[in-house]
Amino acid sequence: MSQQLKNTGSLLDATEALGNWRALALFAASLLGAALVFGVLALTQSAFGLFLGALLSWLVAFYGVNAVGIMLMDASRNGQSRQIAAAVMASLFSSHRLLLVGLVALGGMLLLLLLVAIVLLLCKIPLLGPLLFTFALPLTALLLGFAFFALAYVFYPLAASAVWSGASVRETLVNLLAIARQRLVSVVVKELVLALVVLVSAGIIGGIVFSGLGMVMSMSAGILGGIGDLGMQSMAMMAMGGMGEGGGYVIAGGLGSSLLLAAAMIVPGLIALQGCCQIYLSSIDGLDVSATEQELARRQQQLEQKTQQIKQKIEEQKQQLATAAPVAAASNNTAMALPHCPHCKALLEDADDRFCGECGKPVKDD
Numbered sequence: 001m002s003q004q005l006k007n008t009g010s011l012l013d014a015t016e017a018l019g020n021w022r023a024l025a026l027f028a029a030s031l032l033g034a035a036l037v038f039g040v041l042a043l044t045q046s047a048f049g050l051f052l053g054a055l056l057s058w059l060v061a062f063y064g065v066n067a068v069g070i071m072l073m074d075a076s077r078n079g080q081s082r083q084i085a086a087a088v089m090a091s092l093f094s095s096h097r098l099l100l101v102g103l104v105a106l107g108g109m110l111l112l113l114l115l116v117a118i119v120l121l122l123c124k125i126p127l128l129g130p131l132l133f134t135f136a137l138p139l140t141a142l143l144l145g146f147a148f149f150a151l152a153y154v155f156y157p158l159a160a161s162a163v164w165s166g167a168s169v170r171e172t173l174v175n176l177l178a179i180a181r182q183r184l185v186s187v188v189v190k191e192l193v194l195a196l197v198v199l200v201s202a203g204i205i206g207g208i209v210f211s212g213l214g215m216v217m218s219m220s221a222g223i224l225g226g227i228g229d230l231g232m233q234s235m236a237m238m239a240m241g242g243m244g245e246g247g248g249y250v251i252a253g254g255l256g257s258s259l260l261l262a263a264a265m266i267v268p269g270l271i272a273l274q275g276c277c278q279i280y281l282s283s284i285d286g287l288d289v290s291a292t293e294q295e296l297a298r299r300q301q302q303l304e305q306k307t308q309q310i311k312q313k314i315e316e317q318k319q320q321l322a323t324a325a326p327v328a329a330a331s332n333n334t335a336m337a338l339p340h341c342p343h344c345k346a347l348l349e350d351a352d353d354r355f356c357g358e359c360g361k362p363v364k365d366d
Contacts, residue, residue, distance in 0.1 A: 015201060017274035018267060023071045026084050027266050030064025066098070066164070067091035069273050073164040076277040097163045101172050105155050112147055116140045150180040153188050161280035179283045187283055194275035202268040209264045213257060220253065 017023065034057040041053030067088045071081035081087070119140060123133040154176055162172040179187060344359040 015197070015271055015274075017072060017075070017270045020071065020075055020081060020270075022081060022084050023068050023075075024266070024270060026064060026071065026087070027068045027270055028263065030061055030068065031262065031266065033064065034058070034061040063088070063091045063095055065273075066095040066160070068270070069160055069164040069277070070094075072270075072274045073161065073277045076274065076281055077165075094163060094166070097167075097169050097172065098160055100169045101155070101159045101163070101176075104169070104173060105151060105159075109147060109151065112144065116144060150184065153191055154180045154184065157191060157276050158187070158280045158283070161276045164277065165280065175284055175287070178287050182287065183283050187279060190279045190282070194272065194279065197275065198268045198272050201271050202265075205264050205267050209260060213260065217253070220249070 037060055038053040038057035041049045041056070043049075067084075067090070070090050071084075071087045074081040082090075119136050120133075123129045123136055125132070158176060158179065159172060162175055167175065
């Protein structure tokens, strides 16, 4: 752990991501493309258009940001990232692994919650329940706390980095579980350091942007004339549909300010992605994953055995139904072959009966 914590200073190198102009350009194009797709489809003013716009914009942002992550992972490992087209193609063929890892993590968390619910139900047993709850409360609290802690600081931040490094779904799960078991504290410390670096970077960039934006707005109000304040009040009027004098400048100022702020937010986002890549690579360096692989293989084998048992039971039930069906059909045919009363449809005891034993009417005409 001490060796891992010594490497936290290397997270300052995450700011070097700003020099990766390919990743920066792709990051900006992904977010801008997602916004444009949603805006164009939102013009349809229909529920389907909004839904389709939200879905397509999410896909553009998802695969685009993952392509940026792949480029940053390349830069973290060998100092040079691949071309934009190659990164986008790699993202299209591998980003779905991140969704599968998320589903597996969600399924595991739901199973854990179900287990805790079962334990709490056992605590409702009279007399024994309060005693069991005394020990169940701290144990289940620690179990859920550790699980949520691992999800928040290992699975969510590092799952994407594992996929960007080219790991399969199984390799990603094995690596993340091993990190959660062996290096959880060091990962938490590194992420706190990264958060501090991102906040400082965002503060510096925000100071540059807002100070420059304030001066340009003040000068624009004096030079262009007649447009008043191009700040928040004018953009609020634009949002409410108020044009008035200089309305075109107000709209242009609002759009330009929005683009500038969006571009400023890209910089700390890029630093955060680069930092996550570095944290993941340093966390798996020298990591022993053999015990985790054996545990995962054992769990998988148990699941396969249970699945096979369920299949066998289903096959046995099918065979029983297939065997019982001819017997039931034969019984029905036999019952249908026996004589019935033409009036009340009651079964006759003897085919030679002249009168029905139920309704008393003649069965056969004389």
